[in-house]
Amino acid sequence: MSHYKLGLQFAKEQDQNDELASYRNRFHIPKDQHGNDLIYMTGNSLGLQPKQTKAYINQELEDWANLGVEGHTEAKHPWMPYHEFLTDNMAKIVGAKPIEVVVMNTLTANLHLMMVSFYKPTTKRYKILIEADAFPSDKYAVESQLRHHGFDDKEGLILWKARQGEELVRYEDLEAIMEKHGDEIALVMIGGVNYYTGQYFDLKRITKLGNKHGCMVGFDCAHGAGNVELNLHDSGADFAVWCTYKYLNSGPGSLAGAFVHERHAHDKTLNRFTGWWSHNKNTRFNMRHEFDVIPGAEGWQLSNPPILSLAAIRASLDIFAEVGMKKLTEKSKKLTGYFEYLINELNHKDIKIITPSTPNERGCQLSIQVKNTDKSLHRKLTEAGIISDWREPDVIRCAPVPLYNSFEDVYTMVERLKTVLNA
The missing domain is CATH 3.90.1150.10 (Aspartate Aminotransferase, domain 1)
Structure with missing residues (x-):
């Protein structure tokens, strides 16, 4: 240039x-x-x-030292709602609405939780499509889901491959796969930015193609979040997951994020694995209530989150909020x-x-x-x-x-x- x-x-x-x-x-x-x-x-x-990460974490260590269990409500940044302090900034980074985003768990754990809800195999439609050179963890996760549901993990996996002698995958090849196998595919699950080649996929185009053939669509945005403008809401994807320790600077093995499109926000019939942190906040500590799921992405949480990890993420997200x-x-x-x-x-x-x-x-x-x-x-x-x-x-x-x-x-x-x- x-x-x-x-x-x-x-x-x-x-x-x-x-x-x-x-x-x-x-x-x-x-x-x-x-x-x-x-x-x-x-x-x-x-x-x-x-x-600034050290100061953010030290604040929580101080509050834990001085307040003990009372820190859940009395800390400078109370621990009970702590994950909520990250939601707006994270939503802006991935191009989503706050109701669509939650910071929780780790990436592959979130991927499995999303597949519990959005991989709905039938005897006719059970296959999963991923890119051939997906990050290994994604491949292992989807193979294990196929096995879990009683399918052959090789026969049930459809790979979107680059052509002989090429490194990058082509959309026309994906379209050809969908024309041929679309009615057998239950889930399209692609890495938003391929970890090896750095190719950033057109999430909206892939989602439209998947939807046209009746498939659920999700993305692993580990290499996209904080790197590219993902526009997850506009993409129309059913779900997305990402880690925060790469471009989002949260520290080794820190918590991950999940996106669930708002059209699923109030659907209580969706199959999901649950825990007390996905239960209605108002009655969560009234231990004998029947399960009452929180609307939106928060309804996929399981456990109270690790505050020290959230503090490190918040330190980085505050910088992102300044810059945009x-x-x-x-x-x-x-x-x-x-x-x-x-x-x-x-x-x-x-x-x-x-x-x-x-x-x-x-x-x-x-x-x-x-x-x-x-x-x-x-x-x-x-x-x-x-x-x-x-x-x-x-x-x-x-x-x-x-x-x-x-x-x-x-x-x-x-x-x-x-x-x-x-x-």
């Missing part, structure tokens, strides 16, 4: 003109043994820690576009970007395929102060995250990659 230029000066100018540049100072940037900032390109695996997804994605497109430009300018015979080149079909991640190499290349990059992510057989995944990565980070990453390749 013509508006990008080579050289460090251009990167520095972009950083000077970046209205979000100061947010980098709100995060802890990992350092090498000499105290220099590492070039951190793995926000797609684990987001960096906001500096619109500004974040605008910077993201510039940053990743610049990254793509520099990689292409290397003009290296063994390097190919397998992520879509159209900005609207990807988030910030670029998956860089390096032919004729092995993991030793990744090791050398790490030794050169680049924290990236290796995926077998030959792909380095790099995600310049707009909240804390700079144009200079991207410039330095490519310069060091060049040095390693030439060596």
Whole structure:
């Protein structure tokens, strides 16, 4: 693209003109043994820690120390309704209404809870469609659901594959699968952004196609939430799930999110697994009532949530609320576009970007395929102060995250990659 230029000066100018540049100072940037900032390109695996996270968690530790059980109602941020403090900001991030979103459990647990409600197999319509290179956890989860319902987990799984010699899947191939097998498919369950290629799918298009054939539709947005504008409500999907420790910077293994479209919000006939946190808040502690489900996504909760994890998520979501997804994605497109430009300018015979080149079909991640190499290349990059992510057989995944990565980070990453390749 013509508006990008080579050289460090251009990167520095972009950083000077970046209205979000100061947010980098709100995060802890990992350092090498000499105290220099590492070039951190793995926000797609684990987001960096906001500096305010410690204070948010300490507040809850203080309240627990000083109040004990009374903290449920008397803490500065009372624990009983604590998950509700996150709902509005999380809904904005994923493009949903507050009634459609809840922060709870972990990603695959939420996926199973959603499939209890939205995978409704019959003897004729029982198959599940996923993308062939879905994240392994998704594949294991849907296979186990097939087995749980008494079906063969290979025969019942339909894979949306890339064509021979290609990395990205095509919508016309999905349409052909649906024409052929649509009346056998109970659930279409796709990763909103593919973890390996970084391909961002058209959620609305996939949902419309699934609905046309009478299928339920859900998405795993682990690589989408906080990265792209998901617009989950407008997509029309029945459900979605995501984790918060990647682009949402909540800390390793932190809680996940779930979306249930508002058209299901008041449907008490939906089959679901329940616990006391999905029961009417007004009578929850009146222990002898019959179950009375809360409307909306909250009605899928099971247990009282871990407050320390919620505090860490709230610390990050408060930053997102300041910036907004619109500004974040605008910077993201510039940053990743610049990254793509520099990689292409290397003009290296063994390097190919397998992520879509159209900005609207990807988030910030670029998956860089390096032919004729092995993991030793990744090791050398790490030794050169680049924290990236290796995926077998030959792909380095790099995600310049707009909240804390700079144009200079991207410039330095490519310069060091060049040095390693030439060596």
